[in-house]
Amino acid sequence: MSVTHEVTNQVPPLVYDVADDPALLAAVGRAEAGWAVDELHELGRLAGxxxxxxxxxxxxxxxxxxxxHDRYGHRIDEVEFHPHxxxxxxxxxxxxxxxxxxxDSRVGAHAARAAKLYVWGQVEAGHTCPISMTYAAVPALRATPELADRFEPLLASTEYDFGLREPGTKRGLIAGMSMTEKQGGSDVRANTTxxxxxxxxxxxxxxxxWFTSAPMSDVFLTLAQAPGGLSCFLLPRVLPDGSRNPIRLQRLKDKLGNRSNASSEIEYEDAAGWLVGEEGRGVRTIIExxxxxxLDCALGSASGMRLGAVRAVHHATHRQAFGKALVDQPLMANVLADLVVESDAAATVAMRLAAAGDRTGDExxxxxxxxxxxxxxxxxxxxxxxxxAEALECFGGNGYVEESGMPRxxxxxPLMSIWEGSGNVAALDALRAMARQPESVAAYFAEVELASGADGRLDDAVGRLKKELSDVDGIEFRARxxxxxMALVLQGSLLVRHGDQAVADAFCASRFGGDWGLAFGTLPSGTDTSAIIERARV
Incomplete structure (x- = not known):
């Protein structure tokens, strides 16, 4: 081979234990889920x-x-997947x-599950959609105990049993969700089904x-207008007599990302379903x-941030430019450290909320x-x-190439910000919670003020936030x-109490200190970038 084709200055493959994540492991310990650490590392080695x-x-x-349709013209409504x-x-x-x-009656079971989702989701995000919906279906089904008794053991089974069969004959089930319609979107009360x-x-x-996620699932929760108003229903793909429920798949969505996961438009042609909860209380039922x-959206975003930060640090560690490794260039170090700070903050707050899911008896x-x-x-x-975007840019042109994995x-x-209510829906939901459940505001400040006195910049931010919340005039316009x-103050409080000292200091100095630019890589002078970057070096 010609010497012009000699391969130099290329980054070695990244093979590692994804669970080797100090922010995650610390959060697992605080959630009393340390019993899951060995399994977490087993999953992490497989994921990496x-x-x-x-x-x-x-x-x-x-x-x-x-x-x-099959070759003979029979309607089959099936989705064919790659074997992997x-x-x-x-x-x-x-x-x-x-x-x-x-x-699972063990303390920390939901936090352990969240940690495993965070780790395994870094392999491939698309398949976590049906996994998440199956997890979320159980508390909704409990609104109708006889349905929960029938389906919950199969939804909770650790056996994956793919195929079109009557649910009761399978070793395990996957659940989907079917809510939005063409004319309604997030406004499900406008539904016409x-x-x-x-x-x-x-x-x-x-x-x-208009959107039915994971249409190959065994059962679906859906909303429809019953005589008593908008209600929630459980629909199986196969009916008790073994016949197919007439749920017609019209087409699969051609999406920006999440392309491994099928999302479909469907028609119900006199499809059979069973009421979940009471008629007219469909939104209240499905909100569970x-x-x-x-929560899984937040975990998914945190998972993606960790993957981006680790990949960027790995690339910068092994790539040379202008006579030294990229990671040793001061401005690149600022960018990488900022990516790690954001990743740690996301993982810490998502896991704190997951831990709250294990404390259902605590009001x-x-x-x-x-x-x-x-x-x-x-x-x-x-x-x-x-x-x-910033993590991709750390690779330069290499990051824009599909083989790097960064374009995927x-x-x-963007998907996690759209799923389960886009940015405006989530912001307005926070305002709704504060208005209808003032105890949630008290609980929020009780949590953030556990860090009171530990960092003056955080204390000042809490004071500013209280002043802003006291001004209810035009608050909907200012909701974002x-x-x-509120999100930054919560993350800051958690990092000051539980995070790495260098990360917490960088977070408070940038997010609250008034010395933070609009882009990543604008941490203030004096930031211990080396200590922060080390947290993402694998």
């Missing part, structure tokens, strides 16, 4: 290995295909990422859904599902979770796209700014 990384690449390059999609799902289910915590009682305890649904998937914890989740969903998910991360990043401030 060449085999799983190849699975993730292949399922995104070989996207799902809709098969509406099922490998990814099998690992997730076998480790209990879907609904196992609901039937109807549900009429069939006289046998079931209902018959007629209508359409939404609150848990919103203050649940009030804190109600407001903290809305605030965190808005901000962490909003930060992810900018974080992914970049395409995935208000919720952003």
């Amino acid at each position: 290995g060449e085999q799983a990384q190849e699975w993730g690449r292949l399922v995104n390059e070989n996207e799902p295909v809709l098969r509406t 999609w099922h490998d990814l799902m099998r690992v997730a289910v076998s480790h209990g990422l879907q609904a196992a915590p609901w039937r 109807t549900a009429r009682p069939a006289g046998d305890g079931s209902y018959r649904l007629v209508g359409h859904k 599902m939404v609150n848990n998937t919103r 203050q914890e649940q009030a804190f979770r109600r407001l903290g989740l809305a605030v965190t969903k808005y901000w962490v998910c909003k930060r992810a796209p900018a974080h992914a 991360l970049y395409r995935e990043a 700014r208000v919720v952003e401030s």
Whole structure:
């Protein structure tokens, strides 16, 4: 080979234990889920290995295909996946990422599950959609105990059993969700799908859904207009007599990212369903599902940030420019450290909220979770796209090439901010929580003020926030700014109390100190960038 083709100054493959994450492991310990650490590392080594990384690449390059009819013209409404999609799902289910915590009596079960989702999601984000919906379906189903008794053990099973069969004959189930319609979007009360009682305890649904996530799932939670108003229903793909429920897949969405996961438009043609909860209380019933998937959105964004930070640090450590490694260039060090600070802050707050899910009997914890989740969903998910863009740019032109894996991360990043209520919906939900549940505000400040006196910059930010919240005039117009401030104060408090000292100092100096630019890489002089970057070196 000609010497002009000698390969030099290229970065070696990144193979590592994804669970080797100091912010995550510290959070797991605080959540009393240390019993899960060995399994977390087992999953982390698999997630960071060449085999799983190849699975993730292949399922995104070989996207799902809709098969509406078989060769003889029979309607089948099936989605065909690359075989490695099922490998990814099998690992997730076998480790209990879907609904196992609901039937696990150990302290910290939900926090352990959140940590595993954060780790395994770094392999491939698309398949975590049905995993998340299955997790979130259980508390919604509990509104109708007889349905929960029938389906919950199968949803919580750690056996992945793909295929079109009557749910009761399977070893494990996956759940989907079908809410939005063409004319409504987030305004689900505008839905037009109807549900009429069939006289046998079931209902018959007629209508359409604009987005049905994971249409190959075994059962779906959906909203429809019943005689008593908008209601929640459970629909199986296969009916008890073994026949197919007439849920017609019209087409798969051609999406920006999340391309391994099928998202579809569907029609209900007199499809059979069973009422979940009471007629007319569909939103209240399904919000139990939404609150848990919103947590998974924050976890997914935090997971992506960690992946971006680790990849950027790895690249900069091994890539030379102008006579020395990129990581040793002062301005690059500022960028990398800022990416790690943002990643640590996201992981810490997401895991704090996951831990609150294990404390259902504590009213203050649940009030804190109600407001903290809305605030965190808005901000962490909003930060992810900018974080992914900056991490990609650390690679230069190499980051713009698909082989680097960074374009896929970049395409995935905006989705979590859209799923389960886009930025405005999340910000307004935070205002709604404060107005309707003032105890959530008290619980929020009780949490952030645990750091009172530890950092003057944080104390000043808490004071400014209280003043801003006292001015209710035009607060809806200012909702994004208000919720952003709340998210930063919460992250700052958690980092000051529990985070690495260099990370906490950099966070408070930049986010509250008035010396923070609009881009990543604008940490103030004196920041211990070396200590911060080391937290993402694997």
